[in-house]
Amino acid sequence: MKRTVKLGDTPKEWDAQALYDKAQLYAERMIAAGEEDGEKLLWSALALELLARAALANVSPVLLVDAKKETNLAYVFGLPVRESKFKPSSISIEQVFARLNNVVEGFIEQHREYCVVHMGYRSGELHSGDCPFEGLQNWEGPYYQAVEILLKSLGYELKEYLGDEEGETARKQIEAYADKGAQAVKKDVEDSKKAWAALEDAERVKGVAKAEAWATRDKGHREKCPACESVALVFGEPVGSPEREIDGDFITETQTMLPRKFECIACGLKISGLAKLTVVNLGAKFKNTQTFDGYELFAENPDPYAGYEDDNNEPY
């Protein structure tokens, strides 16, 4: 360009470092709350929200902006704002987690789901007579697992965020959580195996046939069930951009998928979450390939006379 517009500084509301600094401050208050569970959890939720917003702002501060209000866009770029009594507004925390799921490597669906639930408890705590945080147990493992991923996206480690002692404790809690999940899924598989073995032969044959008919490639990724060995399906979430190949009029699109859940309709085994799927060797990425006509993708004005013969001024 012959001339580029000089943008201003990112406002503090959406500055990644300012958000991260505040997240650390709230994390310290969470730690200082000690064994006061309700208070500790409330600070944990506040810290998580700020950390999540910091991680998203680190990709781009614009991702935090409520774009429904035009003035927010000028403000985030440090440009003059002409609106009187302007107050910047951000997207909701649920939207933050949804965007993180798309743009931050490693922040997968299970983390998004967990964080949204944790935020739900916070809303209940702050806006209702209920005390959803009281008595909540074993929250640290999945919480710190999500926190660690967000920290990594910012270039920080647990110890830098929480301090040496708490950082070490958090690491152990993450490992214990992963281990507990692993034990649970192994038990589920064993239970399903036993239940399958206890069925009559005819029932098993019927189950296998039903699974074969149901577990088609268009629905998900076919895998052998770890319990009954019937054909079952792994469902995933897309990671990265799809690759496209053009061959004449046809386009083949290959999308890499990260496993999210597994279902076998023969024995009824269901497994949810990448960590658990990995324990039973179902956690490997797979590819989802689709082929379609180029017109389906690019045509804005499909043939309004589709189904008729080719145009011909004079029919013959």
Add this chain to the structure above:
Amino acid sequence: MDEGRNVKRRGMEIGVALREQGYVFLSAFRAAESGASVAELLGVPVALGSGPAVHALRPHREEDSTPNTYSGLFGHGSFPFHSDLAHWSRPPRYLFLRAVIGYACVPTLLIDGNAIVSGVGASTLRRALVRPRRPVKGGRPLLRLYDEVGSEALLRWDQTFIKPASGAGREGFARVMAALEYVEPVSIPLVERGDTLIINNWRMLHARAAVPEGCEDRLLERAYLEGVR
């Protein structure tokens, strides 16, 4: 050697000295010239606010000053070790001091911040959240005692103008205060007219010795430099 190459060679020496020890002292440097012209020669002066880039520094008694200044807080007594404008999100990079009327008995004292960082621990200082004691441009942003700006490290310290903002901040603060008790400072008296001291304000802590009777007319020129040539 012509003037241009002389300046270039001196610039390289200044750059090396600043990198290696965090400060450079130039004895009676171009004594006949003004501080403004020397500051322009050696670096890129920054005007803070609407006034000139170079200021005259004189000792003031407490009662003649205001509590938002070191003179207002410490008068003719010694100033504690600090980095300038530590309560700003981005303190000035270099501090330029030049004697107009100097005294050997009122030296500028320097402590290498790298020694503080080594002694206290970079991770402790990085986690140390602090805040300006008063609003700066309408806010009191969270700051860290030790941070990175691009590939450069920034150590900020001022026990008066910044305050701990959290437990980690209190710990960092306490550890720096303790470290300052045992680190040996370097004494740089600015005596002769033209004695010039450039300090890396992101690394070094500096202090002024007490001003004894008879030295009240001490006069230094001070500027902040964005960079050095």
